[in-house]
Amino acid sequence: MYSPRIHTALNTPLTSRVPVTALLLVSAALLCAGCGQEPEPALAPDAGVDALVDFGGVDLAVRDMGDTDLGPPDLGPADLGPPPDLGPSTSCTGEGTACGVAPMDGSCHGGSCCTGCWDGDSCRSGTDDIECGGAGADCVSCVPSSGACIDRACVDIDECAAGTPCGAGLGTCANTPGSYVCTCTAAGYTAPASGGTCADVDECATGTPCGAEGTCANTTGSYSCACSLGYIGPAMGGTCVDVNECATGTPCGAGLGTCMNTAGSYACMCSPGYTGPAMGGTCADVNECTAGTPCGAGLGTCTNTAGSYSCACSPGYTGPAMGGTCVDVNECTAGTDDCTDAPAGICTNTVGSFTCACTSGFPFGTRTARGASGCLGRFTDLGDGTVRDNNGSGLEWQRGFSPGVQRQAASVTYCTSLTLDGGGWRLPTKDELLSIVDLTVGAPTIDTSFFPGTPSTYFWSSSPVAGSPSFGWNVSFYSGYADDYDATYMYRARCVR
Numbered sequence: 001m002y003s004p005r006i007h008t009a010l011n012t013p014l015t016s017r018v019p020v021t022a023l024l025l026v027s028a029a030l031l032c033a034g035c036g037q038e039p040e041p042a043l044a045p046d047a048g049v050d051a052l053v054d055f056g057g058v059d060l061a062v063r064d065m066g067d068t069d070l071g072p073p074d075l076g077p078a079d080l081g082p083p084p085d086l087g088p089s090t091s092c093t094g095e096g097t098a099c100g101v102a103p104m105d106g107s108c109h110g111g112s113c114c115t116g117c118w119d120g121d122s123c124r125s126g127t128d129d130i131e132c133g134g135a136g137a138d139c140v141s142c143v144p145s146s147g148a149c150i151d152r153a154c155v156d157i158d159e160c161a162a163g164t165p166c167g168a169g170l171g172t173c174a175n176t177p178g179s180y181v182c183t184c185t186a187a188g189y190t191a192p193a194s195g196g197t198c199a200d201v202d203e204c205a206t207g208t209p210c211g212a213e214g215t216c217a218n219t220t221g222s223y224s225c226a227c228s229l230g231y232i233g234p235a236m237g238g239t240c241v242d243v244n245e246c247a248t249g250t251p252c253g254a255g256l257g258t259c260m261n262t263a264g265s266y267a268c269m270c271s272p273g274y275t276g277p278a279m280g281g282t283c284a285d286v287n288e289c290t291a292g293t294p295c296g297a298g299l300g301t302c303t304n305t306a307g308s309y310s311c312a313c314s315p316g317y318t319g320p321a322m323g324g325t326c327v328d329v330n331e332c333t334a335g336t337d338d339c340t341d342a343p344a345g346i347c348t349n350t351v352g353s354f355t356c357a358c359t360s361g362f363p364f365g366t367r368t369a370r371g372a373s374g375c376l377g378r379f380t381d382l383g384d385g386t387v388r389d390n391n392g393s394g395l396e397w398q399r400g401f402s403p404g405v406q407r408q409a410a411s412v413t414y415c416t417s418l419t420l421d422g423g424g425w426r427l428p429t430k431d432e433l434l435s436i437v438d439l440t441v442g443a444p445t446i447d448t449s450f451f452p453g454t455p456s457t458y459f460w461s462s463s464p465v466a467g468s469p470s471f472g473w474n475v476s477f478y479s480g481y482a483d484d485y486d487a488t489y490m491y492r493a494r495c496v497r
Contacts, residue, residue: 167198171184182198
């Protein structure tokens with residue numbers, strides 16, 4: 001056995017350790033310690049030695065040499081070998097207390113000062129740490145460095161059999177000399193190459209497991225992803241992936257548009273009459289009526305419908321049932337004008353309406369706007385025994401005439417008493433009666449299509465002859481001219497109002 005402390009003391013120059021130049025004499029007991037022989041008796045102070053010094057359990061003989069400095073002793077190349085087991089010192093009080101003088105300090109065991117290693121039974125030199133510590137003690141200086149001292153030998157501890165050093169349920173333990181190795185079987189755990197416990201792996205710190213479209217949050221044994229809008233991932237682990245909204249429903253609206261998936265969103269190609277945002281959202285109806293004047297400015301009233309609109313077009317305009325614009329109706333080509341209800345009317349289309357012009361021979365009732373009379377010729381049979389004169393006079397004539405002949409005065413009475421179509425009749429003047437004469441036809445000189453059965457004879461007027469009060473004017477529908485005759489003559493009468 002070997003004690004580094006004593007070996008150092010023996011190889012240190014004496015002059016560096018004592019203030020007095022002296023000759024170091026070591027007793028034969030020191031030189032033979034540990035050789036298995038009984039030690040010789042120590043030197044007595046009177047054998048040429050000035051003093052004996054107890055130096056950490058070793059008797060040192062010192063002789064006073066005066067002021068002479070002999071320098072360090074030349075011990076030569078002799079190899080002393082490892083120092084022997086010094087055994088217990090007798091300079092000791094109290095079990096476990098400190099004892100000795102530095103650097104040979106130690107502790108008391110069994111009444112002796114042990115400056116080496118106390119193994120529980122004896123004081124050892126301490127150079128062989130395998131035998132230190134005693135049975136059951138930790139062998140902190142053993143190689144390998146983990147084990148237990150059994151019979152003064154360091155024995156490896158099987159940590160795997162002693163418990164669950166890798167963590168319960170986290171991995172399998174394999175014992176190694178002086179340590180153990182964990183093979184982590186639980187996902188999301190790892191362990192050092194030797195010893196240690198399976199510990200959670202922070203996946204978020206080692207990369208971007210959620211991908212560029214998610215925020216990673218570490219969890220025990222795994223991680224979770226807070227995915228961006230339009231992306232989805234599993235509750236634990238995995239990566240955020242795009243959601244195909246088009247495959248999961250009808251995000252654009254049923255029948256309202258075509259869905260196209262995009263990264264993190266979708267786009268809608270909306271049907272006509274619908275619109276939607278550039279990304280996401282739903283196709284919504286466009287209110288064309290508020291967006292402009294789709295029917296045409298002033299041409300019709302717009303009503304919004306689902307996906308379209310309808311126009312209630314103004315008179316003279318028309319439009320499709322859905323959508324489109326009100327356009328002018330050409331009544332002349334559509335046959336919806338009433339110029340043709342006259343014997344000779346010329347229709348001219350205008351924006352939103354039409355006009356009628358009368359041909360030669362039908363100069364009356366020329367129409368320039370809807371609702372006017374149109375080209376109706378000279379007369380109109382009103383169908384109630386009366387005929388309207390369309391020459392602009394506004395007169396209505398009795399279609400028939402008096403059943404008999406009578407004097408001028410009796411003819412006046414006949415007309416004022418006529419109750420046809422509510423009455424109001426009178427005998428016409430000479431000029432009024434001449435206005436219905438048609439000289440283009442033979443006798444009778446009148447349009448018999450409106451005045452049928454008219455005889456070719458004289459009809460009284462209400463006009464007197466100036467200067468001849470007993471005479472009156474009459475009109476011949478034979479010649480078409482007026483004559484003055486005695487008012488007592490007997491002629492026909494046709495009333496007017």
